[in-house]
Amino acid sequence: MSPRCERCDGTLVPVVYGMPVDDEPYRRHERREIYFTGSCMGGPEPWWCWSCERFADPEPRPPRTLTMAGYQLSLLDEMRRTVPEAVLEPPAPYDDPPAHLREEAGRWNALESQKIEDLAAILGEPVSGGPSRHRFALPLWPGFWLEHTTMDTEVGGYVLDRRFVRRSGEPLRSTDELRPWSVLLPEAQAFFGWEETRMPNAYWHAIPFQLDGRRMEAWFVHDLLQHVSETAEGGTA
Template sequence: MPVGDELYRRHERREIYFTGGCMGGPEPWWCWSCERFADPEPRPPRSMTVEGYQLYVLDDMRGIAPESLPALPAPYDDPPAGLVEEVRRWRAMQSPKIKDLAAILGDPVGGGPSRHRFALPLWPDFWLEHTSMDTEVGEYVLDRRFVRRAGEPMRSADDMRPWSVLRLEAEAFFGWEPTRSPYMYYHVMPFQLGGRPMEAYFVHDLLLKVSERSES
């Protein structure tokens, strides 16, 4: 770090977190000089939108399971340039705080210790629940998953439609053996439907695709 830099001198006096030359990227990390978590700026500007965050989540799903994302409704099938740029800005944050999301998405509903549920218009039957890590400067998002908010859990195999079923609901209905990796972002679950071998694809515990499984 540049010793003569005023930011670094203020950092040594523990007046600010120095982010210009600390090891690590632009996300929270443990600062050995401050002996606490660094909290780099900027926070998301108020110009960011719920629509941009929804597209960011969809883009994240596409990155996790490129072949599984179902057809998207407008304007997400061909998003305007402004939303695409907003996705880039959401991704650049990497590890936002819960209060950062709340400034854009509205106050969350608590789902238990370190769990915060946001209602998003694109998924009216589900909360998008964010698990957080609590530090002295706030709660940072670790991961997210969908949980039931409204509507009925699946009651028949006909309910296995994209955006309609959670992994735990399908697991209970079909009697699948619980996965050994419940906190993975992506699950591919084999099952039988009318005697045919099938596969169900879940990202963040939400069903995205059902397809016939090849036995070859």
Template sequence: MASEKRPAAPFTPLDFQLVLLRRMADHNPGPVEDARRELGASAARMREANSRWQAMLRSPRARSASARYRSVLGEPEAVLPRRIGDLECEALRWPLPLWPGLRFEVLLAADGTVWNAWLVRAPGAEGPVLRTVADLTPWSCTVDEAARAFAPARPLQGSAPTRWGLAFTAPGADGAPRAVTAEFTWGLLQRIAVAGDGPEPRPAAPS
């Protein structure tokens, strides 16, 4: 008799952090490898976690997005009312051990639709000091922080659902304004392109 298929292990908060890292590895493999080791997870587990998450998203029996996040991360640390223009929504926030100064935030519409899911600064946590291009290092800031520091910033279409972009002007090393394009994954800065430095976005040197 063929052996019965063993049930899959629960998808844990650790696995979810590996999902976030897997997408970030496209731009910053070094920091991702360091973070993966800090979590005590193998590269194979990171790939498996990402595959399982994608399967959960595509499953015809997929639960609602809100229920999916709650099943993986537990009850949110905070549920906050949020108004975006004329629309009202809820912001659900969870802590993640890998980024203690951040929270994973999901914005839910009244009908339960997820408008956004990304990392934001935790309440009371000290944010980065962003004054020049040199301060824009990988993982140093969130979308909102960069947009506020270098206002006015223009949002750009991301290359994937978990990616965002901003275009703005920031002082260079000589103090002269430079045109900057910043790319974010899950709301966290990954790399920048500075006008005159070449056509491709470049990861800034880690601080």
């Protein structure tokens, strides 16, 4: 069933590369019988209502039955997929999640073009981390905020990326503190003098470095350390 516009109940069409995709209205637009009056927004891109000639959101938005527990598990699943060797075991029930929680985490992972207002309805109102930056406190990571960067549009703020930032505690002060879930990538860069990675906006990084003459590799997901290991060949940033 096609999504409907919340303003006029008209059928919505997806937006691709800034242009509504729908065969007949698009051809009418090309013939200049009707006009697309929006502007190219870049990704993520919402929907378009030809009746209103405005960007629009499909209704309903993601269900409010989703929970913070499911969101946390979806993050853990992402970390495990990226760094299968990670040794840190989360507390119950995340160490052996029940079926309903696994199902919910899958629903979180399947959501596309999340809006910050959808997250706030479930995770609680965020605190501001600056322009278009919204920080949520999650119980599994009490020493950190999970900060979401958004792109603001006329139909709300869409989440572009997310990263952990320190909420409490001290940055890395010695190599003994290089433990999973304890160190942020910018802190390790400052401590070891690592150069900026080639893709700073990537959601994961594998950083090779040397420690006491040994070749090591540190893995970060959303800028939070997940795993440190010794390697014979080193890694890639």
